Amino acid sequence: MRLSLASLRAKILLGYVVIGLLILTLSVVAYGDLGQLQRGVRLGAHVTDFLNVSLELRRYEKNYFLYRDASDLEAFRRWLLRARGLFQEHLSPVDWPDLPERSLVETIRAYSEAMERLARLSPLSEPGERARLENAVRLHGRRLVTAAESLSDSEMQLRFAILDSHRQAVLVTVALMLLVVPVVGLFLGRVVTRPLEAIERTMRLVAQGHLGPIALVSRDREVLSLTLAFNRMLQELQSRQAHLVRSEKMASLGTLLSGVAHELNNPLSNIATSCQILLEEPELPPFQREMLAQIDQQTLRARDIVLSVLNYSRHRPFQREEVVVDLLIAESVRLLSGQVGAGVAIERRVEAGLCVRADRQRLQQALLNLIKNGVDAVGGKGEVVIEARSLPEGAMALEGGGPRLVVGDTFGCSVRPVVEIVVRDTGPGIAPSVLPSIFDPFFTTKETGEGYGLGLFVTHEVVGQHGGCLVVESLPPHGATFRLLLPREEPVAEAGEFLPDAGSIGETEDRR
Numbered sequence: 020m021r022l023s024l025a026s027l028r029a030k031i032l033l034g035y036v037v038i039g040l041l042i043l044t045l046s047v048v049a050y051g052d053l054g055q056l057q058r059g060v061r062l063g064a065h066v067t068d069f070l071n072v073s074l075e076l077r078r079y080e081k082n083y084f085l086y087r088d089a090s091d092l093e094a095f096r097r098w099l100l101r102a103r104g105l106f107q108e109h110l111s112p113v114d115w116p117d118l119p120e121r122s123l124v125e126t127i128r129a130y131s132e133a134m135e136r137l138a139r140l141s142p143l144s145e146p147g148e149r150a151r152l153e154n155a156v157r158l159h160g161r162r163l164v165t166a167a168e169s170l171s172d173s174e175m176q177l178r179f180a181i182l183d184s185h186r187q188a189v190l191v192t193v194a195l196m197l198l199v200v201p202v203v204g205l206f207l208g209r210v211v212t213r214p215l216e217a218i219e220r221t222m223r224l225v226a227q228g229h230l231g232p233i234a235l236v237s238r239d240r241e242v243l244s245l246t247l248a249f250n251r252m253l254q255e256l257q258s259r260q261a262h263l264v265r266s267e268k269m270a271s272l273g274t275l276l277s278g279v280a281h282e283l284n285n286p287l288s289n290i291a292t293s294c295q296i297l298l299e300e301p302e303l304p305p306f307q308r309e310m311l312a313q314i315d316q317q318t319l320r321a322r323d324i325v326l327s328v329l330n331y332s333r334h335r336p337f338q339r340e341e342v343v344v345d346l347l348i349a350e351s352v353r354l355l356s357g358q359v360g361a362g363v364a365i366e367r368r369v370e371a372g373l374c375v376r377a378d379r380q381r382l383q384q385a386l387l388n389l390i391k392n393g394v395d396a397v398g399g400k401g402e403v404v405i406e407a408r409s410l411p412e413g414a415m416a417l418e419g420g421g422p423r424l425v426v427g428d429t430f431g432c433s434v435r436p437v438v439e440i441v442v443r444d445t446g447p448g449i450a451p452s453v454l455p456s457i458f459d460p461f462f463t464t465k466e467t468g469e470g471y472g473l474g475l476f477v478t479h480e481v482v483g484q485h486g487g488c489l490v491v492e493s494l495p496p497h498g499a500t501f502r503l504l505l506p507r508e509e510p511v512a513e514a515g516e517f518l519p520d521a522g523s524i525g526e527t528e529d530r531r
Contacts, residue, residue, distance in 0.1 A: 396446030
């Protein structure tokens, strides 16, 4: 189940990762385009500076031609150096693949040389020579301005291209988001939402009383595991519902048995009285006397069984009384005699005259559960031994060398004199992994319908109400031993006034 949930989390995480990658891609593309746009803006500023420098060069060129002022020539030289520096440092051919670098460099050099030759020209020189140099300066100046304007146009086109690229990248990424997000949503809906909705619909039906299993609507491991878990829960609910119905039937059967037992008392009394009157006839033949004696004996046995049924099925408050352990064990064995196979032997080893103050009905319920537990454990062939003895103060016996489970008032049982009732079987024993859970309500290892896991739970409750304890010892495959220890002296405070209904005849169940 833990792996299944991890797989479910991985699928959901995968959906978030896909969306996150798309967002990251959009961010990276946008960041790259913004970086290119920033470089384009910076380059545009340099191109604008270069164009302005070129225009300043033309201005100082014209001033020099008009006024022949040395300061204009000096300013021309400074602006020319600045133009050359801008070109070399910022207008890289890498950023301008179509830049006529060689011709532009030659234009700047020729522009500078022509101006320098004109500046060195003597006033006495021929006018034709001066005019020729002035025309050369003007020609190179126009070429420089034309190149700067061309660079400015190219820079604007580059900036528009970057903006178009950024716009296209955004549109493509948004389109991918619009395509992928629904796909991820459909995927998660298919593997998670739809199966959970099916389970939710089934849970509504369960709330209305329909306990049908959930259909497997997905092959994914996590959903399949969750569906199987819910189906197991529904199966358990059906089992518990069947048990509750059976408990109601058994409670009604107990009431019916009580009434039937009362009704049987009258004819049994009449039979016993008539038989005893006939036995008093002095001239009765021996054969008839023997037959009447058997009738009287069986009538008394039937009366004892009816009395046992009455005592067992009668519900009353918790009440202690003096209980003879030997008679209680014998009566319990007699009640279970119809459920014991021919190959199962029940042996009793009870200390003579052993008594305990206890609620007879509830103690008998605990004994019936333990004996029936042993009978079921041995199957069709084996032995169940029932022992009872008195132990002095501080002598609580814990025999055996196998795994052991002790529940109840162990301190009280160890410091007070106790009566120990032992039920030992020759069955396969209790697995150590199962042993800690055998007193849990509804815990059973039997097949569905064969046991409901209440027998030992009720026994534990009965023993706890009497202030005693239970010791379970088992060493598979050498059987199991249940030791029921009850204080011989009544405790100062009762464990409880009432015990929940332990059930009717036939509800003894085992844990194995």
